[in-house]
Amino acid sequence: MTATEIKERIVGRSLKRREDPKLITGQGQYIDDIKLPGMVHAVLVRSPYAHANIKSIDTSAAKAHPGVVAVFTGEDMMDINPMPAAWQAGGVKNNAITPRALAVGKVAQVGDPVAIVIAEDRYVARDAAALVEVDYEPLDAVVDAKKATEPGAPQLHEGAPGNIVFEWDCGDKAKTDAAFASAEVSVSEPIINQRLIPTPIETRGAIARYDAATSEFTLWITSQAPHVHRLLLTAFVFGISETKLRCITVNVGGGFGQKIFCYNDMAFTMWVARKIGRPVKFIEDRSENYQYSTHGRDHITDAEICGTKDGQISGLRVKTYANIGAYFSTIAAGIPTTLYGRIVTGVYKIPAAYCHVTGTYTNTAMVDAYRGAGRPEASYLIERMIDRFAVEIGMDPAEVRRKNFIQPEDFPYENGLGLLPYDSGNYEPAMNKALEMAGYGDFRAKQAEARQNGKYLGLGMSSYVEICGVAPSAWIGLNGQGWGAGLWESANVRVHLTGKVVVTTGSLPHGQGLETTFAQIVAEELGVPYDDVEVQWGDTQGTPFGYGTYGSRSLTVGGTAIKRSLDKIKAKAKKLAAHMLEANEADIEFEDGKAFVKGSPDQAKTFGEIAAAAALSYSLPEGMEPSLDETSFYDPPNCTFPFGTHISLVEVDAATGHIDLLRYIAVDDCGNQINPMIVEGQIHGGIVQGLAQALYEGAVYDEDGQLLSGTLMDYAVPTAAMVPHIETASTVTPSPVNPLGVKGAGEAGTIASAQCVMNAVIDALSPFGVKHLQMPATPERVWQAIHGK
Amino acid sequence: MPQISVTVNGKQHTSEVEPRTLLVHYLRETLSLTGTHIGCDTSQCGACVVHLNGDSVKACTILAVQVDGAEVLTIEGLAHDGVLHPLQEGFWEKHGLQCGYCTPGMIMAAADLLKHNPSPSDDEIRHGLEGNLCRCTGYENIVRAVKYAAEKMNEAPVAAD
Numbered sequence: 001m002t003a004t005e006i007k008e009r010i011v012g013r014s015l016k017r018r019e020d021p022k023l024i025t026g027q028g029q030y031i032d033d034i035k036l037p038g039m040v041h042a043v044l045v046r047s048p049y050a051h052a053n054i055k056s057i058d059t060s061a062a063k064a065h066p067g068v069v070a071v072f073t074g075e076d077m078m079d080i081n082p083m084p085a086a087w088q089a090g091g092v093k094n095n096a097i098t099p100r101a102l103a104v105g106k107v108a109q110v111g112d113p114v115a116i117v118i119a120e121d122r123y124v125a126r127d128a129a130a131l132v133e134v135d136y137e138p139l140d141a142v143v144d145a146k147k148a149t150e151p152g153a154p155q156l157h158e159g160a161p162g163n164i165v166f167e168w169d170c171g172d173k174a175k176t177d178a179a180f181a182s183a184e185v186s187v188s189e190p191i192i193n194q195r196l197i198p199t200p201i202e203t204r205g206a207i208a209r210y211d212a213a214t215s216e217f218t219l220w221i222t223s224q225a226p227h228v229h230r231l232l233l234t235a236f237v238f239g240i241s242e243t244k245l246r247c248i249t250v251n252v253g254g255g256f257g258q259k260i261f262c263y264n265d266m267a268f269t270m271w272v273a274r275k276i277g278r279p280v281k282f283i284e285d286r287s288e289n290y291q292y293s294t295h296g297r298d299h300i301t302d303a304e305i306c307g308t309k310d311g312q313i314s315g316l317r318v319k320t321y322a323n324i325g326a327y328f329s330t331i332a333a334g335i336p337t338t339l340y341g342r343i344v345t346g347v348y349k350i351p352a353a354y355c356h357v358t359g360t361y362t363n364t365a366m367v368d369a370y371r372g373a374g375r376p377e378a379s380y381l382i383e384r385m386i387d388r389f390a391v392e393i394g395m396d397p398a399e400v401r402r403k404n405f406i407q408p409e410d411f412p413y414e415n416g417l418g419l420l421p422y423d424s425g426n427y428e429p430a431m432n433k434a435l436e437m438a439g440y441g442d443f444r445a446k447q448a449e450a451r452q453n454g455k456y457l458g459l460g461m462s463s464y465v466e467i468c469g470v471a472p473s474a475w476i477g478l479n480g481q482g483w484g485a486g487l488w489e490s491a492n493v494r495v496h497l498t499g500k501v502v503v504t505t506g507s508l509p510h511g512q513g514l515e516t517t518f519a520q521i522v523a524e525e526l527g528v529p530y531d532d533v534e535v536q537w538g539d540t541q542g543t544p545f546g547y548g549t550y551g552s553r554s555l556t557v558g559g560t561a562i563k564r565s566l567d568k569i570k571a572k573a574k575k576l577a578a579h580m581l582e583a584n585e586a587d588i589e590f591e592d593g594k595a596f597v598k599g600s601p602d603q604a605k606t607f608g609e610i611a612a613a614a615a616l617s618y619s620l621p622e623g624m625e626p627s628l629d630e631t632s633f634y635d636p637p638n639c640t641f642p643f644g645t646h647i648s649l650v651e652v653d654a655a656t657g658h659i660d661l662l663r664y665i666a667v668d669d670c671g672n673q674i675n676p677m678i679v680e681g682q683i684h685g686g687i688v689q690g691l692a693q694a695l696y697e698g699a700v701y702d703e704d705g706q707l708l709s710g711t712l713m714d715y716a717v718p719t720a721a722m723v724p725h726i727e728t729a730s731t732v733t734p735s736p737v738n739p740l741g742v743k744g745a746g747e748a749g750t751i752a753s754a755q756c757v758m759n760a761v762i763d764a765l766s767p768f769g770v771k772h773l774q775m776p777a778t779p780e781r782v783w784q785a786i787h788g789k
Numbered sequence: 790m791p792q793i794s795v796t797v798n799g800k801q802h803t804s805e806v807e808p809r810t811l812l813v814h815y816l817r818e819t820l821s822l823t824g825t826h827i828g829c830d831t832s833q834c835g836a837c838v839v840h841l842n843g844d845s846v847k848a849c850t851i852l853a854v855q856v857d858g859a860e861v862l863t864i865e866g867l868a869h870d871g872v873l874h875p876l877q878e879g880f881w882e883k884h885g886l887q888c889g890y891c892t893p894g895m896i897m898a899a900a901d902l903l904k905h906n907p908s909p910s911d912d913e914i915r916h917g918l919e920g921n922l923c924r925c926t927g928y929e930n931i932v933r934a935v936k937y938a939a940e941k942m943n944e945a946p947v948a949a950d
Contacts, residue, residue: 016881023889024877026824026864030890033823123809201828201836201924202890253826253890254924286829511888511925681884681930688927712833712922720915720928749927 011524014677017516019509028251031205031222032283039207040069042269042282043125045115045132046291047107050141050363050705051154054105054114054134061131062117067124070276071132073115074102077271083262083327084236086228087334089168089359090482095160097361099327101237101268107136108156109326109363110707111291116268118280141363141705145323146300148360156326156361165324165359166333170341170417172354179315179352183306186315187392191384192774193377195298195323195699197290197709198370199717202253204293205283208269212277217245217270222252224259224508225548228485230540232262232330233270245270249538252510256689257369258293259510260550261330290710295699296370298323299336299377305385309393311400318344318355318381325366331483332368333359338481339374339467342419346382347427347465347643348404353417363705369550371689372750375466383462383755384772387762391771397759398435401463402428412638420475422465422641423737425669430731431463431645434667437727438647451767456652457662458764461645462756468744469556469640469737488635489558490544493522493565495628497615499608501526501533503565506546507558508537512746513678514554518562520674521740525566527593528607544631552744555674556640560738564632572628573610579621580605580613640735640743644668646687646752652764657783659695659761661724666752668728671735671743679745684726686749692718694757698776716776793857797822798866806853813837813848815856816863824864824893828922835921838894838901839863845901847920864893867900875938875945876900885934887925895921899935908939 022028059071077100085096103112115132119125140154147153148163156163180186207220223229226247234242252259269280284293301320307313322336341355372379386404390397405427406413412421435441438459447457470476473486492504501522507514515535523530537543546558570590577595578585587597596604605613610628613619617626649663666683673679696716700708709715734741754775761777762770770785790805797820804819816822816839825848828834837848840862867874876896879885886892895918902909902917909917914935915928923931 017884019889020881020886023886023892024864024873024880024896025868026822026893028889029823030826032827033817035821122814123807199924200888200890201834201922202826202888203828251890252888253828254888256924286831286834513887677884681887681926684927684929685887685925686927689924711831712829713831717922717924719919719922720931721912721919723928725911725932726927726929 009524010520010530011674014675015516015520017513018519019513019515030202030251030253031207031220034207034220034250036207036209036279039279039281040118040120041122041125042272042280043117043122043129044113045117045129045134046288047103047110047112047114049107049136049138050110051139052107052136053139054103054107055137056135057115058133059115062128065128065131067120068128069118069120071115071117072272074100074104077101077268080267080271081237081239083264083267084232084330085328086232086484087331088482089166089333089337091480092166092168094166094333095164096328097157097159099264101264101271109365110705111288111365113264116272118272118276143362143364143701143703143705145298145321145360145362148362149321149358156363160361163361165328165361167358168337169354169356172352172416176315176317176352176354180304180306180317183314184308185393186304186306187388188302188304189385189388189772191301191303191381193297193299193380194775195367196296196370196693196697197699197715198256198258198296200254200256200258203284203286203289204259204263204265206265206269207279207281208273209279210273210277215244218248219245219266219270220248220250221266222259223249224255224510224550226508226538227506227540227545228548229262229266233266237267238270246541249508255510256371257296257373257550260548261294261368287711290715291707292365294329294368295325295365296367297377298367301381303381303385305389307389311393311395311403313348313350313389313404314352316345316350316353316382320355320357322357322359323362323364323367324359325364326361327366329366329368332366334482335369335374340378342417343375343465343467344378344382345415345417346379347406347463348382349406349410355417364701371686372747373551375747375751376690376754379462379464379751380755384758387759388771397461398431398440401431419467420472420638423638423735424733425465425641425643426733427463427643430643430667430669433729433731434461434645434647434665437665437729438649438663456654456764456767458650458652458760458762459647460756460759460761460763461647462752462759463645464752465641465643466747466751467639468552468642469636470551470553471639472637473635486635487547488633489546489561490631490633491558491561491565492544492631493562493569495569495611497612499528499532499611501528503533503535503562504543505535505537505558505562506544507554508546508549510549512549512554512682513675517555517674517678518559521559521562522566525563526569526607552746555740555742556738556744557634557636559740559742561632561634563739564634565630568630568632569628573607575621576610576614576624577605580610636737638737640671640737642668642670642743642745642748644748644752646756648756648760650757650760650764652761652782654786657779657786659777659782661691661757663727664691664724665727666749667731668748669731669733670745670748671733672741674742680728682745683728683749686747687726687753688718688723690750690753691723691757693754694775694777696722696776791854793854795856795859795861797861798863808852808854810853811849812851812853812856815853816848822863822865826890826893828890833922834891835898836891836894838897838921840897840901845898864897867896874900875941876935879934879937879941883930883933883937885926885930891921891923895923895931903939903942907943
C-alpha cells in the first residue's frame with residue numbers, strides 16, 4: 001500500500017454540511033430577517049385585471065393615511081429604464097418588451113404593479129394600498145401561447161405584432177421532411193408541457209439603501225446571481241457606474257431558477273430609497289410570488305417521430321409554441337431555444353431532426369428558467385415520443401432505447417442541432433442498472449397477471465441527457481446563441497499568515513452545499529485541515545465577479561475556477577519551498593500539505609510554514625511577490641452532459657383514476673462526485689419536482705387571465721405523503737471538460753422524472769387504449785382517459 | 790393597545806401589540822426571533838410552526854393576543870446548553886435540509902410528531918409532516934432525519950429531573 005492510498009481523501013466523502021448548524025438552530029439570515037435603522041416598508045398596488053388600460057390613479061387617500069411616508073406610481077419613475085432583456089433568441093429578431101419598475105399606461109397581467117405605498121410599518125402600508133384608487137379600462141385577454149398568434153387575438157404590445165416574441169428554429173428541415181416522407185412508420189402527438197410555478201419556500205424581495213453623501217446604493221436581494229444584477233441594474237436600468245451599487249445576498253430560501261432574474265422590485269426599492277433618503281424593504285407574500293415572479297415551462301407542441309418497423313428512429317420533427325408571459329423576463333428567450341431545441345433528440349442518434357419554436361406574449365406571469373430550464377421540456381418530449389413509437393411498432397421500449405442510444409465510441413458527439421458536442425457518456429450501463437434494480441426481467445409477466453386480477457400496473461422509463469456547466473463564452477455569447485454576455489466564473493484563494501485559507505467565489509450557493517463542496521476541494525488540494533478553509537460568497541463587495549448559480553454550473557465552472565487558483569498557489573508554494581529548503585524547484589514534491597525534496601520527506605516544510613514565509617516575506621526568492629493570494633478565471637471549453645435512466649412503477653385504480661407511485665428508481669451519472677451525500681440530495685429534490693409535474697402541479701389561468709392556482713391552497717406542491725421513497729444509484733463517467741471531472745447534478749432529477757412517471761401511467765392505461773395523456777395526471781384526467789372521454 | 794405577557798423559550802416578555810398582529814410577526818418583528826419563517830399566506834407551508842403550550846401550531850394562524858399567558862417554544866429555544874436536540878442532529882446527520890428555509894418549522898412539527906408517536910414508521914412520518922412543505926429535499930432525507938432522531942431519543946436514558 002502506498003502513502004497516497006493510506007491518506008484519507010476528503011474529496012469523495014459524504015461530509016456533513018458546514019452550512020447546517022446555523023440553519024437548524026434558527027440562526028440563518030434570510031432577507032426578511034434584515035432590519036435596518038430607519039427602514040420603511042413597501043407594499044404594491046397590483047392590477048386585478050389581466051389586460052387593461054390605466055385611465056387614472058388617485059393616491060390622495062393613501063398619502064393622507066397616518067404612517068404613510070410616500071406613494072408613487074409608474075409615471076414618477078420614468079427617469080429609469082425598463083428592465084433588461086439579457087438572453088434573446090439567437091440569430092433571429094426578438095421583440096423584447098420588458099417591464100418597467102411599475103406599469104405605465106396599461107397593465108398586461110394580473111399582479112402587474114401600478115403603485116407603491118411606503119409606510120413605517122408593513123401592516124399600515126397594506127392598509128393604505130387598499131386606499132389607492134385605480135380606474136381601469138379592461139381589455140380582452142389571451143393566455144394560451146398558440147391562440148395568442150391567431151388572427152383577432154388581443155394584442156399585448158405595440159412592438160410585438162401578433163404577440164410574437166421570436167420565431168426560431170434549429171436542425172435540418174429539408175432532411176427531416178425527407179426522412180418522414182420515406183419512413184416506414186411515423187407517429188405524431190400533441191404534447192403539452194404545462195406551466196409550473198417554481199415555489200421556493202422563501203418568496204422574493206429586495207431591501208435598498210442609498211447613501212446621498214457618496215451616491216452609493218446597497219441592495220440586499222434574495223438572488224442566484226448578485227453580480228449580474230449589479231451590472232444590469234446599474235449599466236442598463238439606472239445608467240450609473242456599477243461601482244455605485246453593492247449587492248448583498250444572504251441565505252437564500254430556495255431558488256430553482258426563479259431568483260436568477262432581474263426583477264422590477266430591485267429597481268423600485270432603489271429608486272424609492274434614493275427619493276426618500278431611507279432604506280426600503282419589499283417582501284412578496286406568497287400570492288404575489290405566484291402572480292408576478294416567474295413561472296416555468298408552458299409549451300404547446302406538435303411532435304412527430306419516424307423510423308423503421310424494427311425500431312430504428314430516422315427522424316424527429318417538432319413545432320412548439322413557448323409562452324413567454326406578459327413581458328420578456330431576463331433570460332426568457334434562451335430557455336425554449338438554445339436549452340430546449342438544441343437537445344431535443346436526447347440520448348439518441350437521430351439522423352434527421354428539426355425544431356421550430358414560436359415565443360409568444362400572453363396575459364400571464366412571465367415565464368423563464370425553472371429547474372432544468374428547457375431540458376425537462378426536451379427530455380419529456382423525446383422520451384414520450386420514444387415510448388409512443390415503441391407502442392406503435394410493438395417493441396419493448398427498453399429495446400427501442402438500446403437500439404438508438406448514442407454509443408460510447410461516438411463521443412464527442414455532434415447532434416446536428418447546433419449544440420456543442422456531448423462530452424462523454426455511456427448510456428446503456430446506466431439503463432441496465434436501473435432495469436435490474438426495477439426487476440424488469442419478470443415485470444411484464446407480473447403486469448399481465450395483475451391485469452387478470454383487475455390491477456393496472458405500469459412501468460415507465462426515462463433515459464436523459466442534459467446540458468450543464470454552461471457555457472463557453474465564445475459559444476453562448478456568439479454564433480447565434482443570443483446570450484448577451486460571457487459565462488465564465490472566477491475565484492480568489494487567499495492564504496493567511498496563519499495558514500488559514502479563504503476562498504471567495506462569484507457563485508451563489510442557495511441550498512446546494514457549495515460551501516462544503518468547495519472547502520473539500522481546497523482541503524484536498526492544499527492538504528490543509530478542512531476546518532481551516534473558509535468559503536465566502538454573496539457580497540459583490542469582496543467577491544470576484546460571477547455569473548451566478550444555475551444551470552448546474554457552480555461546481556463545473558465555479559469549482560474549476562477555484563481549482564485553478566489552487567494550482568497557482570501550489571506552484572508558488574513549491575517555488576518558495578525550494579528556496580526555503582535550498583533545493584532546486586524541479587526536485588520539490590508537494591503532497592498532503594507538505595513540500596519536500598524528492599526522497600527526503602522528513603525534511604519537509606509544511607504548508608503552514610510556507611504560508612507564513614510567504615506572508616512575512618523576510619526571505620523570498622528573487623522577484624517573488626509576498627503572500628499566497630491568487631485569482632483565477634475559468635471559461636469552460638465545452639458544456640458537460642450528465643445522463644442516466646430513471647424508472648418508476650405505478651398502479652392505477654381504474655375505478656377512481658387514483659395513481660399509486662409504488663417505486664422510483666434513479667441511476668444518474670454526473671461524473672466524479674465530491675460529496676456523494678450532497679449529490680444524492682440534489683437528485684432526490686429534483687426528482688420530486690419533476691414527478692410533481694407529472695401528477696400534481698399546474699398553473700391554471702382562466703380565459704380572462706385570472707390565476708386560478710394563485711395560492712398554495714390551489715397549487716399542489718407535494719407533501720411528504722404524496723411522494724415515494726426514492727432508490728438511487730450512480731455510474732461514474734468523468735467529464736473530460738474540466739480537471740475535476742464533474743458534470744453537475746442540480747437539475748438531473750427534474751429533467752428525468754416527469755416523463756418517467758407519465759410513461760408508467762400510460763403503460764398502466766394501455767389496456768384501455770390510452771397512448772398519451774397530458775400532465776398532470778390527476779385522478780379526474782385518468783378516469784376520463786379510461787372512460788374514453 | 791392590548792398588553793400581553795408571554796414566555797418564549799423560557800424568557801418572559803411583556804409587550805403591547807395591535808390586536809391584529811399575527812404571532813409570527815410578533816416573534817419575528819417584536820422579539821427579533823427570526824428563526825420562525827413565513828412561506829405562504831394560507832397556512833399551507835408550515836415554515837412558521839412553533840410550539841404553543843407544548844403543541845405545534847402555525848404561528849401565522851394565531852394572533853399574538855391569543856398567546857397571552859402562554860408558553861411558546863421556537864427553533865431558537867430547542868437546543869439546550871449548546872447541545873442540539875436529536876432532531877436538529879438528525880437533520881444535520883442525514884442531510885435533511887438544503888436551503889434551510891422550511892427547516893425550523895419542519896423540525897418543530899417533527900418534535901410534536903415524535904411526542905405523540907415516539908417510533909413512527911416511514912409512512913407515519915410522511916403523514917405526520919403533511920402540514921409542512923419542503924421544496925428542496927424531496928422529503929427522502931427528512932424522513933431519514935426524523936427516524937434518526939426517534940431512534941436516538943428512544944435509546945437515551947430517561948432524564949432524571
